[in-house]
Every structure is written in C-alpha cells, then in structure tokens.
Amino acid sequence: xxYASHTPGPPLCEFVDRLWLCADGRSDRKERIxxxxxxxxxINLWDDEIRVYNPVGNHCKRVSSAVVSGPYARGFVIxxxxxxxxxxxxxxxxxxxxxxxxxxxxxxxxxxDLATLWGPAADELRERLCGANTPQExxxxxxxxxxxxxxxxxKRHAAVPIALDAFDEMSGILSVNAVARRVGLSxxxxxxxxxSEVGLTPKLYCRVQRFQRARALARHTKxxxxxxLAVACGYYDQSHLIRDFQEFSGVRPTEHSRQPTQDLLANHxxxxx
Numbered sequence: 346x347x348y349a350s351h352t353p354g355p356p357l358c359e360f361v362d363r364l365w366l367c368a369d370g371r372s373d374r375k376e377r378i379x380x381x382x383x384x385x386x387x388i389n390l391w392d393d394e395i396r397v398y399n400p401v402g403n404h405c406k407r408v409s410s411a412v413v414s415g416p417y418a419r420g421f422v423i424x425x426x427x428x429x430x431x432x433x434x435x436x437x438x439x440x441x442x443x444x445x446x447x448x449x450x451x452x453x454x455x456x457x458d459l460a461t462l463w464g465p466a467a468d469e470l471r472e473r474l475c476g477a478n479t480p481q482e483x484x485x486x487x488x489x490x491x492x493x494x495x496x497x498x499x500k501r502h503a504a505v506p507i508a509l510d511a512f513d514e515m516s517g518i519l520s521v522n523a524v525a526r527r528v529g530l531s532x533x534x535x536x537x538x539x540x541s542e543v544g545l546t547p548k549l550y551c552r553v554q555r556f557q558r559a560r561a562l563a564r565h566t567k568x569x570x571x572x573x574l575a576v577a578c579g580y581y582d583q584s585h586l587i588r589d590f591q592e593f594s595g596v597r598p599t600e601h602s603r604q605p606t607q608d609l610l611a612n613h614x615x616x617x618x
Contacts, residue, residue: 346370346428349480353488356495360440364487366480370428377420377614379560380593382545382553384441384449385414386459390475391429397456398422400595411459411467413445415452416544418553420594422616432474432483434491438550439505442542444494449544463494504528504535505542512551518579521547555579556593559586563602571598 350365352358362383371391375398389395389410397406400419442449445462459467470490477483508524524547525535539547559578563569575586590598594614601614 351480351484353491357488357491360437360443360495361491362435362437362440364432364434364484366430366432366483367428368430370425372425372428374425375422375616376425377422377595377616378414378417379420379557379612379614380417380553381557381612382416382438382543382550384416384436384452384544386434386436386441386444387412387414388432388459388471388474389427389430390432390471392427395427395456396424398424406456408456409458409460411471412456413441413452413459413462415455415457416449417454418545418549419454419592420614432487434487438509439543441544443501444491448541450540453544466490466493501542502538504530504538508535508539508547509543512547512554521551552589553593556589559590559598560594560601563598569598569602 347368347370348365350363352363353361377400387395393410394407395410395412397408398404398421399406400421436444439449445452447462459470463470470486473486474483477486507528511519511524511527521535522532525532528535530538536546539550543550545553555578559574559580562574562577563571566574571586572583575581575583578586580586580589587597590596590601594601
C-alpha cells in the first residue's frame with residue numbers, strides 16, 4: 346500500500362489535521378472505521394461510488410464517490426476495495442464546520458454526498474483530482490478547494506475552541522458543567538453550540554476521545570493491564586472501559602488487542618474473513 350499525507354499551512358492548519366492519499370491497497374476484506382469525534386471528506390478517485398456498511402457489516406449503502414463522513418457515535422464498515430485510490434481530508438474536531446454550509450450536527454452518524462453541500466463544485470473538483478499525476482498536485486488542488494470554501498464560512502462560536510482545548514487538556518475528565526461555566530454559557534446553550542460545530546454532544550465527544558486514548562495506550566502495551574489502563578484514562582472502573590470498547594469498536598478490549606491493525610490507517614480495524 347502507498348500512503349502519503351500532507352499537513353497544510355495557515356490558515357487551513359487551524360481546521361485540518363492532514364490531507365492524505367491512499368493507493369494500491371485494494372483488498373476484498375472489510376474494515377471497521379472506529380469513531381474518532383472528527384469528520385472526514387473522502388473522494389474515491391478509482392471508482393464512481395463508495396460502499397458503506399452498518400456496524401455489523403451486512404447492510405450496504407452506496408454513496409457517491411465524494412462524501413463527507415460525519416462524526417460517528419459508533420463505528421461503520423467500509424469495503425477494502427476503496428483503497429485502490431482514495432484521497433481524504435481529516436479535519437480536526439470541529440474543524441469541518443466552516444467548510445460545510447450546514448451545522449455539523451446535521452451530519453452526525455451519516456455519509457452525505459459532497460455535491461449536496463458544495464453543488465457542482467464537488468464533481469469539478471473530483472475531475473481535477475483524477476486528472477492530476479502526483480500526490481503533491483492532488484494535495485494542492487484539495488487545499489485550493491478548501492481555501493475557496495473558507496472564504497464564506499458559517500460564523501464560529503468562540504466558546505467551541507476554548508471548550509475543545511479544555512476537554513483535551515484535562516483528558517475528558519473535566520465536567521461539561523465546569524466547561525460551560527468557563528466559557529460563560531448555560532449548560533443547555535453550551536451543548537447546543539458545541540454540538541452544532543463538532544457534531545457530537547460534549548459528553549459523547551469526551552467518551553469517544555477517552556476511548557481513543559485507551560485504545561492508543563493498549564496498542565503500545567504488549568500485555569495491557571486493563572484495570573490500570575482504565576484508571577489512567579479516567580474511567581470509573583474496568584467494566585466502564587469494557588462497555589465503551591464494545592459500543593465503539595464492537596468488541597471487548599482483549600478481542601480488540603488481537604485484531605490486526607493498519608500501520609498507516611491507524612483508525613481502521615480489519616474484520617475477520
């Protein structure tokens with residue numbers, strides 16, 4: 346598999362974590378994409394569609410070759426054939442909001458055709474990307490398209506980046522009420538504002554981030570002590586960690602540790618044949 350990534354400069358780096366390109370990785374297996382509290386713009390440059398399956402992988406939804414994947418509360422399954430040639434934009438939490446034209450909460454747990462959000466510009470962009478010859482040229486074209494959308498964004502609320510920094514700084518342990526007070530909003534108003542830009546409620550965002558921290562620690566530990574790991578990541582106890590792993594990955598923590606993972610696509614979990 347060939348994989349390349351690019352971190353854009355200002356001002357895109359405020360919103361975009363990375364642009365990425367995957368090629369020559371086509372396979373017949375399915376892969377579960379685990380929730381990460383972020384959004385992804387994905388363009389298939391090989392095929393005219395993208396196939397998305399429900400978490401158990403037995404119901405296929407065919408979407409266009411250019412889609413926005415909203416923040417998911419549970420994982421979903423994709424066809425490994427998409428890795429033949431696919432380009433993506435991995436947004437930072439809340440970073441996709443200025444580029445969409447709609448509140449992020451309208452895309453939660455959904456895949457939406459990019460043309461629905463961008464109109465004819467979506468198809469024109471894919472044509473230019475298909476005609477490009479190098480990863481660098483494709484990254485440049487994608488960056489220019491994003492910059493064009495950034496010139497007409499929805500107005501961002503100042504409370505959201507402050508809240509994201511607070512949650513990340515305290516590893517999701519800080520209460521929603523405490524952050525609401527910090528940004529000067531009522532509990533209800535804070536949830537509305539945060540969900541509109543991030544796509545998840547503050548509580549669910551913290552749960553997903555905590556799951557990802559536990560997963561990252563487990564991947565770098567040969568024989569994880571799940572009870573200690575649960576405490577280190579802010580869970581009440583080990584059973585709480587197990588419930589979140591089952592909800593977000595579909596398997597128990599010990600099963601998850603035995604799953605083959607992609608070195609380059611770290612948030613993908615290969616499903617058993």
